[in-house]
Amino acid sequence: MTGSAGGPASRPAGAGRPPADGRRSSRPGRLEWRRPGLGGRRLGLFGPLGHPGRIAVGLVVPLVVLAAWQVAATTGVFTAAQLPAPSAVLAAVAELARRGELWQHVAISGQRVLLGFAAGAAAGLVLGAAVGLYAPVRALLAPSVAALRAVPSLAWVPLLVLWLGIAEAPKIVLVAIGAFFPVYTTLASALAHVDPHLVEAGRAYGLRGVGLLLRIQLPYAAPAVLAGLRLGLAQGWLFLVAAELIASSMGLGFLLIDSQNTGRTDILLLSILLLALLGKAADALLGLVARGLSGPLAHDPG
Numbered sequence: 440m441t442g443s444a445g446g447p448a449s450r451p452a453g454a455g456r457p458p459a460d461g462r463r464s465s466r467p468g469r470l471e472w473r474r475p476g477l478g479g480r481r482l483g484l485f486g487p488l489g490h491p492g493r494i495a496v497g498l499v500v501p502l503v504v505l506a507a508w509q510v511a512a513t514t515g516v517f518t519a520a521q522l523p524a525p526s527a528v529l530a531a532v533a534e535l536a537r538r539g540e541l542w543q544h545v546a547i548s549g550q551r552v553l554l555g556f557a558a559g560a561a562a563g564l565v566l567g568a569a570v571g572l573y574a575p576v577r578a579l580l581a582p583s584v585a586a587l588r589a590v591p592s593l594a595w596v597p598l599l600v601l602w603l604g605i606a607e608a609p610k611i612v613l614v615a616i617g618a619f620f621p622v623y624t625t626l627a628s629a630l631a632h633v634d635p636h637l638v639e640a641g642r643a644y645g646l647r648g649v650g651l652l653l654r655i656q657l658p659y660a661a662p663a664v665l666a667g668l669r670l671g672l673a674q675g676w677l678f679l680v681a682a683e684l685i686a687s688s689m690g691l692g693f694l695l696i697d698s699q700n701t702g703r704t705d706i707l708l709l710s711i712l713l714l715a716l717l718g719k720a721a722d723a724l725l726g727l728v729a730r731g732l733s734g735p736l737a738h739d740p741g
Contacts, residue, residue, distance in 0.1 A: 523705040528712070531705040545713065548679055548691040551607070552721070555614025555682075556675040560668055562615070563622030567667075570623070571630025572656070581627070588620045592681040605686035613685075617678030618671035625667030629660035665729040672725055676718040691717075 505525060511517055512524040519527070535541035566584070570577045595616060599609035633656050641655040657664075683692025691710050698706035 520702070520704060523708065527705045528709050531703070531709050535706070535709075543689055544691050544694050545717065547689045548683070549717065551610050551614055551682060551690065552672075552675045552679055555611045555678075556618045556672050558611065559615035559618030559675065560622045560671050563619045563667070563671060564626060564664075567623040567626030568630060571627040571660075572652070577627070577631065584620075584623065588624070592617060592678045593684075596681060596685060600685055609685050610682040610687070613682040614675045614678050617674040621670035621674055622664075622667045625663045625670065626660060629663035630656055633659045668729070669722055669725055672721055673718060676714060676721070680714070 508522070509525055512519070512522050516522075532541065535544075566580070570581055570584075592613065595613055596609075599612055603609040603612065637655050637659060638651065641651050646654055679690070680692035680695060683690040684696065687693040691714055695707060695710040695714075698704070698710060
């Protein structure tokens with residue numbers, strides 16, 4: 440094709456060049472923003488590391504700790520009252536399972552964390568979005584929320600008991616407080632620091648309000664949001680032990696304190712291990728959900 444002077448037609452500068460991240464927009468003239476990355480690959484020490492390899496590497500430290508625990512318990516470094524052998528902890532598992540108590544403790548703690556996390560994360564998302572998107576709201580609320588974030592978990596217990604009694608409500612509210620702050624902080628910070636050039640580009644394409652939030656700001660903040668949710672879930676498990684100090688007769692936090700009072704170090708260690716395993720399982724499940732959502736959040740929707 441020739442131009443008016445018979446020579447080759449000129450093209451706009453940059454036409455035909457791929458974007459910086461190597462991906463083309465499937466629809467010309469449509470705003471698409473995608474975060475560059477490794478395409479989902481994770482690199483090991485000596486190259487790409489597959490899923491089985493990551494699992495194997497992740498098991499190294501627990502196995503080393505288990506071996507050191509067995510050696511310390513059987514060589515007299517610690518007495519049986521100080522550090523029971525792994526076999527004693529397994530016997531405690533069998534004992535509690537036989538009495539039907541183990542699953543009750545696990546179920547009630549899991550329920551408290553689930554309800555508290557859902558409430559705290561929802562509040563954190565709403566307030567974090569308001570603080571991150573609107574400077575007047577940020578100026579009004581951010582200093583006060585930052586001050587409350589420094590309050591230790593146990594400091595809330597007397598006030599919650601006074602206000603809500605000793606039933607389930609104060610326990611769930613305390614877990615919600617723990618989950619709220621990481622979600623709020625990460626979302627507010629991410630939205631407040633969205634690249635202004637991206638926002639201006641979105642506005643140039645006619646995006647406003649909810650459209651701008653869904654297509655520009657939320658995709659930019661999505662990694663921080665998902666990280667905040669995982670941190671909030673972990674914080675919820677941390678606050679669970681403090682929550683179950685409130686007149687509890689069930690739950691892993693209660694089991695932990697009760698075993699300390701009765702001198703059952705085997706059950707005490709079991710409680711710690713169960714909290715660690717359940718926390719890791721919940722985090723892995725949330726990670727699967729996050730990966731399922733990463734496509735819709737990281738790309739221009741519909």
